[in-house]
Amino acid sequence: METITIVGGGIAGLALAAALDPSRFHVTVYEKRPELPSVGTVLAMWPNAQRALARVGILAQAREVSPVLGSGSIRNAAGEPWMTVNGGELFGISRVDLLRLLESAVPRSVSRVTRHLRELPAEAGLVVGADGVHSAVRRQVWGAAVDARVTSCLALRGTIPAPVDPDAVGEYWGKGDLFGIAASPGGTNWYASWRSDLGPSGIDVELALEQARQRFAGHAPAIRQVLVATVPELSLAQRIWTTPPLRSYVRGAAVLVGDAAHAMTPNLGRGACESLVDAVTLADLLNTLPQERALAAYSRQRRLRTQALSRASAAMMRVALADRAQPLRDRLLSLARRRNARTAVGSGSGR
Structure with a gap:
């Protein structure tokens, strides 16, 4: 039995633990959180993430508890x-439900340790950093030069029990801010972002909500x-x-997955999806190849794609949160809307 130590019991860590071959690996998951969170935003599951959920064996259950997102x-x-x-077939699942289903898919043979792991344990075998944007594994193995970088933007999100209004679904781009409305299980999921001096840590949610109400009053x-x-x-x-x-x-006997490897802005809605794909890709390679070859193949397959998504997400954030360039952005998008409308009318008249 080969030893694998997974640091972090979030989406990537649990998906990896669920997909590894229990007859080949002795797996231990370290997670500082003693229980699942009670509040979580809704995550869009793109086709690649749905395939990952199918690989783990929970796609059907995930669909059962999730609304189809439809158009926006x-x-x-x-x-x-x-x-x-x-x-299309995208659906939205709450982070809480996704973690619960992933927990249920982890084999009983996987050891669980509730502890904030500050130093890598002896006899850890292959160490997987699945511990998020502030990854201790990344810092210890890759060094402080690759520490997480804070942006100027605040992410505020939540749910309300009122059903979503289909005519309101979508993302609203203002001057230096954005607001999103979508369906969630049993209600409405919403999110907002703007440049803020709150934080960078320990942000008071009530204060952030008050700022949001003032920011979006008009x-x-x-x-x-x-x-x-x-x-x-x-x-x-x-x-x-x-x-x-x-x-x-x-690097050596350490590998990064999910936000520990490629935390990105949320503007494309791909962070959780790519974490799931990381996990099943790494698991399938480790299950079938010698470790050194599996790790090299994993980095080769996942690094360029996720870094391209990270750059695209950052570019989308700059457009969505445009401040001085907001009038130009709005004019260009309005022109594109009118041009598309004329094209649709012209196509219809030619039938």
Whole structure:
């Protein structure tokens, strides 16, 4: 039996523990959190993440507890749509439900230790850093030069029990801020972002909500209605952190997955998805190849793709949170909307 130590029992860590061959590996998961969180935002599951959930064996259960996201619009601050995005078969699952299902998929043979691991244990075997953007594994093995980097942007998100209004679904881009509304299990999921001096840690959620109500007071009525119904107990507030690009996700007998390897801004909604894909990719390679070859193949397959997504997500954030360039952005998107409308009319008349 080969030894694998997974540091972090979040999405990536649990998915990896669930997908590793229990007849080949003795797996230990270290997680500082004694129980699952009670509050979590809704995560969009893109097709690659759905395939990862199927590989772990929980896709059907995930669909059962999740609404289909359907279509949504990119809108201006007043709520007027610029473009509509068809979500197809995308569904949204709450982080709490996803963690619960992943927990249920982990074999009983996996050892669990509830502890904040500050130093890597002796006899750890292969060490997997699945411990998020502030990864202790990344810092210890790769060095302080690749520590997480804080952005100027605040991420505020939550749920309300009121059902989502289909006509309000989408993302609203204002001057230096954005607000999103989507379906969640049993209600409405929402999120907001803007540049803020709150934090970078220990942010008071009630204070962040008060700032949001002031910030979005002149925006679309749907936004104001959501914020009126929001309570701190069902909300989360944190500054957005990212990680610098790495030349490899492997160093010696250590490997990084998920946000520990490639924490990105949330603007493409791909962080959790790529964490799941990291986990099943690494597991399948370790299950079938010698360790050294498996690790090299994992870094080769996942590094360029995830870093490209990280760059694209950062670019999307700059566009969505445009401040001085906001008038130009809005004019260009409005022109694109009118051009598309004329094209659709012309195509229809030619039938």
